[in-house]
Amino acid sequence: MDMMLQVWGGSFYLINKMCFSLAEGRDDQRKRQLKLWGWVIYILGVPAWVTILILKHNWIAASIEAGGVSAMVLGLFSVYQDNGKKHGILDGVATVCTYGFMVLGVGFSLYDYHGLNSVSQVLEIGVMVGFLLGSYYLAKERYIGWLFFMLMNGSMGTLMLLQDKPILAFQQGVSLCFVVYGFRSAIKTALDGEKEIMIG
DSSP: OHHHHHHHHHHHHHHHHHHHHHHTTSOHHHHHHHHHHHHHHHHHHHHHHHHHHHHTTOHHHHHHHHHTHHHHHHHHHHHHHOSOOOOHHHHHHHHHHHHHHHHHHHHHHHHHTTSSOOHHHHHHHHHHHHHHHHHHHHHTTOTTHHHHHHHHHHHHHHHHHHTTOHHHHHHHHHHHHHHHHHHHHHHHHHHHHHHHHHHO
16 A cells, blocks of 8 residues: 555656646647646645655645645646636635645644654655745746755655655655756746847
8 A cells, every 4th residue: 555655646746747847948838738737647646645644644744735735726727727817816715725734734743743853844844845835936937936846855855765665755856856957947948038038
């Protein structure tokens, strides 16, 4: 069961990062298609990750994964609509859900561990910050989100390595490579856009 969950969660999250990173620098239609697949695949990988994290008492990371589904739906909806409009109500729901789950997860972790006194909790905080801000900024089409995903992947990979989840640790390492690629592509696209504006 554990191995199946690792393969399920790891492969879905890796494919998500591949779709997002390969979307950078593509034409609008291809970019939209890759991002749609990326958000859907991410959402489908959540149950496996939440199960794995709960079984290891990683309450902070589990709550972020569960609460972040609303932000993922926001990202999916934004790409699907593809009209550049802001989605105030959905954005508000995503924010409340994400931060509400975060408070619950941190609170339960502090209760379960009798404070902040374990390496796993520190790594989970890195996952939390990276996931929250990375997902938020990428949903808003801001390339700085890739930097927070680097923090998330590094923290989660280390956590999985310490908790004897080699498949997930390896997946996080490979995902980090795609995150770096996505960040570099996003920077290049942004710089090319600025050049075009200056020339025009």
